[in-house]
Amino acid sequence: MPIASMGDIAFLLIIFFMVCSEVTKDKKLDVTLPISEYVEKNNEALVARIAIDKNAQIFFDGQPVESAKDVEWGVRAMLENTVSEDQRHVQFKCDAALPKETFEPVLKAIAEAGGIIEAVGELGE
């Protein structure tokens, strides 16, 4: 049984997994997520990931941005060539302790840009 190509196949599989693994862009964020019993696993494809950490710093796909306006422009740019509703989902992660004046402008910015907000939370009662 010719097994000489098994090594090649194995290396191809390694390259496949290395390429397909997604790097978590907001892994280092210091965020305490809010709790709700209505959260569900999200299977939608996301066009962007917006996050606000404990220090009220806004991140767009892991990169810090200055204001909600930057978020709106970024989301508009991402959604420019989208055709269907399925391509408008934007993930929003925010620290549970932040006040409304910090996060609501960002929510409005995403909505104004045409994004459907997928607000991240933890399951709990």
Added chain:
Amino acid sequence: MKKRRAKQLKKHREGDIPTGSFSDIAFLLIIYFLVATSLVKVKTITADLPTGEKQAEAQMDKTPIVNLRETDVFFNDKPVSMEELNDRLAALELQDALGSKKVIMLESTSVTSYEVYFQALAAISANGGVVALVEEE
């Protein structure tokens, strides 16, 4: 015996690299990536907020309104708990409603925390409502 030893030494001098274990190493690496890669699916609520003109249209007198004042929740100006809010929203049967009848207005003070805001947003979305944010005057 001496001939065999000489043959072995000659082979060593020719510099053959033993490649027999390459495939073992490759499979070990595959197993490592399979095990180490975590498929984390975040849990979310979906909120499609109306924008601009749609939000202006939604502001009608009879539209149900949820007020958040720090940790207190009010539904149509009556204090409620989160469970009661869910019951009131479920009673409106928003999934079967059409157009502007699905709209629930959400108003909150500037110091309301995201925890309370998120729970209200989740309750409205879970009951089929569309959230309209009330602009501060």
